[in-house]
Amino acid sequence: MQSYTEENYLKIIYHLSVISNPVQTNAIAERIQTKAASVTDMLKKLADKALVDYTKYQGVNLTQKGKLAAINIVRRHRLWEVFLVEKLNFKWDEVHDVAEELEHIKSNLLVERLNEFLDFPKVDPHGDPIPDKDGNFESLGFVKINQLKDNESGTIMGVSEHSTAFLKHLEKLGLILGKTIKLIEISAFDSSAELLVDQQYINISKELAKHILIKKLV
Amino acid sequence: MQSYTEENYLKIIYHLSVISNPVQTNAIAERIQTKAASVTDMLKKLADKALVDYTKYQGVNLTQKGKLAAINIVRRHRLWEVFLVEKLNFKWDEVHDVAEELEHIKSNLLVERLNEFLDFPKVDPHGDPIPDKDGNFESLGFVKINQLKDNESGTIMGVSEHSTAFLKHLEKLGLILGKTIKLIEISAFDSSAELLVDQQYINISKELAKHILIKKLV
DNA sequence: TTTATAATTTAGACAAATCTAAAAATTAAA
DNA sequence: TTTAATTTTTAGATTTGTCTAAATTATAAA
Numbered sequence: 001m002q003s004y005t006e007e008n009y010l011k012i013i014y015h016l017s018v019i020s021n022p023v024q025t026n027a028i029a030e031r032i033q034t035k036a037a038s039v040t041d042m043l044k045k046l047a048d049k050a051l052v053d054y055t056k057y058q059g060v061n062l063t064q065k066g067k068l069a070a071i072n073i074v075r076r077h078r079l080w081e082v083f084l085v086e087k088l089n090f091k092w093d094e095v096h097d098v099a100e101e102l103e104h105i106k107s108n109l110l111v112e113r114l115n116e117f118l119d120f121p122k123v124d125p126h127g128d129p130i131p132d133k134d135g136n137f138e139s140l141g142f143v144k145i146n147q148l149k150d151n152e153s154g155t156i157m158g159v160s161e162h163s164t165a166f167l168k169h170l171e172k173l174g175l176i177l178g179k180t181i182k183l184i185e186i187s188a189f190d191s192s193a194e195l196l197v198d199q200q201y202i203n204i205s206k207e208l209a210k211h212i213l214i215k216k217l218v
Numbered sequence: 219m220q221s222y223t224e225e226n227y228l229k230i231i232y233h234l235s236v237i238s239n240p241v242q243t244n245a246i247a248e249r250i251q252t253k254a255a256s257v258t259d260m261l262k263k264l265a266d267k268a269l270v271d272y273t274k275y276q277g278v279n280l281t282q283k284g285k286l287a288a289i290n291i292v293r294r295h296r297l298w299e300v301f302l303v304e305k306l307n308f309k310w311d312e313v314h315d316v317a318e319e320l321e322h323i324k325s326n327l328l329v330e331r332l333n334e335f336l337d338f339p340k341v342d343p344h345g346d347p348i349p350d351k352d353g354n355f356e357s358l359g360f361v362k363i364n365q366l367k368d369n370e371s372g373t374i375m376g377v378s379e380h381s382t383a384f385l386k387h388l389e390k391l392g393l394i395l396g397k398t399i400k401l402i403e404i405s406a407f408d409s410s411a412e413l414l415v416d417q418q419y420i421n422i423s424k425e426l427a428k429h430i431l432i433k434k435l436v
Numbered sequence: 437t438t439t440a441t442a443a444t445t446t447a448g449a450c451a452a453a454t455c456t457a458a459a460a461a462t463t464a465a466a
Numbered sequence: 467t468t469t470a471a472t473t474t475t476t477a478g479a480t481t482t483g484t485c486t487a488a489a490t491t492a493t494a495a496a
Contacts (some may be wrong), residue, residue, distance in 0.1 A: 005483065025444060038484050040445055045482090057444055057491055088331035098325045105319045113306035223453065243474055256454050258475055263452090275461055275474055 002051070004104050007073050008032060009042050010051060011103075013062055014070035022059035071135040077103040078124035079114050085125040086118065092125045092177075093167040126167075127158015127177060127213055143216065145193055145209040148183040154214035155180050161211040174198060175212065220269075222322050225291050226250060227260050228269060229321075231280055232288035240277035289353040295321040296342035297332050303343040304336065310343045310395070311385040344385075345376015345395060345431055361434065363401060363411055363427040371400040372432035379429040392416060393430065 002010065012031045016023040025043070029036045047054040051066035062070060080102040084090040090098070112133070115121075122138055123129055129137045142157050156179045159170070170176070174197055184194040184201065191206040220228065230249045234241040243261070247254045265272040269284035280288060298320040302308040308316075330351070333339075340356055341347055347355045360375050374397045377388070388394070392415055402412040402419065409424040 003482080026442095034483090035485065036444060037446085037486080041483075084328075088328070088335055090327075090331070094327070098323065098328050101323045101325075102320075105316065107316045107319075109308075109312070110302075110306070110316050113308070117306055221452080244472095252453090253455065254474060255456080255476080259453075 001106070002049075002069060005042070006046065006049075006051075007069070007104055009039075009046060010062070010066055010070040011073045011077075013052065013060060014067065014074065017062060022053075022061045024059045068135050071131045073103050075131045075133075075135075076105070076111055078128060078130045079111065079118065079121070081124045081126070082118050082121045082130075083114060093164045093171075095125060096162060096164075123158065125177070126162060127156075141215070142213040145181075145183060145195070145204075145212045145214055146186065146191070146206060148214060148216070150183060150185045152216060153180060153182040154216045156212060157215045158213035159211050160213060166208075166211065169208070170212075173202060173204065175204075180217070181214070219324070220267075220287060223260070224264065224267075224269075225287070225322055227257075227264060228280070228284055228288040229291045229295075231270065231278060232285065232292065235280060240271075240279045242277045286353050289349045291321050293349045293351075293353075294323070294329055296346060296348045297329065297336065297339070299342045299344070300336050300339045300348075301332060311382045311389075313343060314380060314382075341376065343395070344380060345374075359433070360431040363399075363413070363422075363430045363432055364404065364409070364424060366401040366432060366434070368401060368403045370434060371398060372434045373398050374430060375433045376431035377429050378431060384426075384429065387426070388430070391420060391422065393422075398435070399432070 029039045043054045046052045052060040054060045080099040081095045084095045182196040193209040243257045247257045261272045264270045270278040272278045298317040299313045302313045400414040411427040
């Protein structure tokens, strides 16, 4: 069993390994709001427990065991987010900090009952997939807006960036979950994207576009 | 704001002060599964924070501030117990450990939304009253079985002992929440109580009787 | 390829909460 | 009321997770 802190490290390493492999000490330090020296200490400890493969100065990768533990935390986090939004009427940008605490409650019974109570949701309020008990994700086949071809349409299914600033900005633009959009064209000049949303043409930056997940209309 | 551990101490001291005033070091140590020396250390710390009045060798009492903090934890604990039983179908003897963790989640919004979601419950699954946001209990006016007079009837509204063994035993006897019972008589010999439950006469020990809360029939 | 810069690690210290063993205070018993 | 038993406290050590400052390794630039 891992401590609260160890769980947080595993989760962060898991998220960061999507972007880079292996994961660097400084990247973890920044995300976990701590100093690089502290990260080094923890990495040694996690390596001792066979949760990560760690080579000095080279960064870390999760072992199979570590990955499973991490996915389990992600599962709990996302289930709690669904609960907060659907049952307690939290807004999607209010859930993160509370879910961050709830994810560490240790009780398999609790998680399974919660899953049942929520009717086995497949995605969280941000559109991120919820892994099952064994750590498997259902393949969702989403693409980012900047990967759409001109004139292709689709539905907003999620985001790949979770900062409050980003989410609030999206909401202001009317780019909320479930909304159907059409990509008119990507600018050759600055790669910004012109969209048709609610019969209105809007222009969003590439930075925004690449974090919005779309399910293409067939 | 208090740490997880400080919150636990406050809660235990609160529960123990119902029985004895002031609360002794050893009593706390036993309940919190730790050594008396550790308790002494923590009491000094809580005294520094003005959460308890502590005099060496004399035990502690909660200050007004400490009491309010403690009641708040009790409030969260009992709300979560209602959630676990009513929404997630936990049995009343399964809830305690999980609620013990959930009670420490720090978010006023969460607690208030949960309260609303549960439709403002007044008691938890054991019949214990749930204090409101300001720490006030609704007066419930319950008595213990051994305080009933011969031939008085009433409804089981709660228990004042929460061990799994005790709760399972009650369930076996059919003495569940909401059940109506009639006290036939208290034995002059061993103070055991003869009850009429479901048209059946049963005999329970004084130890059992004094932990069952009854709302008298008018 | 040497130098400079950036990233990472080590060494030693610290705070929170705990422990053991010994000392001190309180309470109960003779 | 002196002694014995119990309770509580102190002193010093330990564990977990963190920190600063200095040393080391890796990477980029000249």
